[in-house]
Each structure stands twice: as C-alpha cells, then as structure tokens.
Amino acid sequence: MTQFWFFASFALVATLSAQTFTTLANFNVTNGANPTHSGLVQATNGKFYGTTFYGGASNYGTIFSMTPSGKLTTIYSFQMTDGAVYGTTSQGGLNGVGTVFAIIPGGTLKTLHSFDGTDGAYRVAGLLEDRDGVS
Numbered sequence: 001m002t003q004f005w006f007f008a009s010f011a012l013v014a015t016l017s018a019q020t021f022t023t024l025a026n027f028n029v030t031n032g033a034n035p036t037h038s039g040l041v042q043a044t045n046g047k048f049y050g051t052t053f054y055g056g057a058s059n060y061g062t063i064f065s066m067t068p069s070g071k072l073t074t075i076y077s078f079q080m081t082d083g084a085v086y087g088t089t090s091q092g093g094l095n096g097v098g099t100v101f102a103i104i105p106g107g108t109l110k111t112l113h114s115f116d117g118t119d120g121a122y123r124v125a126g127l128l129e130d131r132d133g134v135s
Contacts, residue, residue, distance in 0.1 A: 024068075029055045032056055088123040
C-alpha cells in the first residue's frame with residue numbers, strides 16, 4: 001500500500017507492508033465466552049492469561065491461559081451461586097503480584113487465588129456480578 005503526504009511544495013512517499021490477521025483460538029462457551037475487555041497478560045512462562053464474562057462449567061465465566069501458538073486451557077470456571085461479586089487485584093496476595101477475589105454477601109472478602117508470576121501478574125479486570133443479582 002502506498003500513501004502520499006504533501007507538505008508545502010514537495011511530496012513524501014511511504015510504502016507500508018500488508019498486515020496479516022490470524023485467529024489463534026476460539027471460545028465455544030464450554031471453554032468460556034465473551035472475553036473481558038481488560039486484555040491479556042503475558043506471564044514469564046510465555047503464556048497469556050485472561051478472563052471471560054460467560055461460559056465455562058456453569059456459564060459464569062472462566063480464567064484461561066493460552067500459549068503463543070493458540071492452545072487454550074481453562075484454569076478456573078466460576079461457580080457463582082453464592083451471591084458473591086468477583087474481581088481481581090493488580091497487586092497484593094501471597095506474592096505481591098495480584099489476586100482473584102470474591103466478596104460474599106455481608107461484605108466478607110475471600111481470596112480465591114494469589115498469582116505468582118508464572119500464572120499471571122498485575123491483573124486488572126472489572127468486577128463480575130453473579131446472576132443472583134448482587135450489586
């Protein structure tokens with residue numbers, strides 16, 4: 001693709017190479033659905049980690065890993081039948097690099113997982129509300 005930029009009395013020509021888009025993995029509800037907008041985190045093991053809003057064992061979302069070649073693995077399926085609100089922290093936990101947590105009815109915080117750098121780190125995602133209507 002060739003683009004032209006005109007400045008005053010001369011032209012500058014730049015040639016851009018074509019870009020290729022490759023789908024590495026697909027979600028099929030069983031392994032998750034509707035990945036969150038917070039993106040992926042690449043850990044030091046080379047894998048990418050992320051979350052989905054829906055899908056998994058109970059259709060309440062998943063935590064997943066994906067290799068650079070596209071092998072998708074569900075790490076955790078949320079089982080939100082307890083009226084809790086779920087989320088992540090970007091710091092703290094046992095290793096200081098973030099957690100997955102639940103706030104159960106009554107306001108009690110429960111840490112579900114502490115990242116250790118090999119399974120993700122500094123994760124930032126919005127809160128996920130269970131289907132029982134907790135706000």
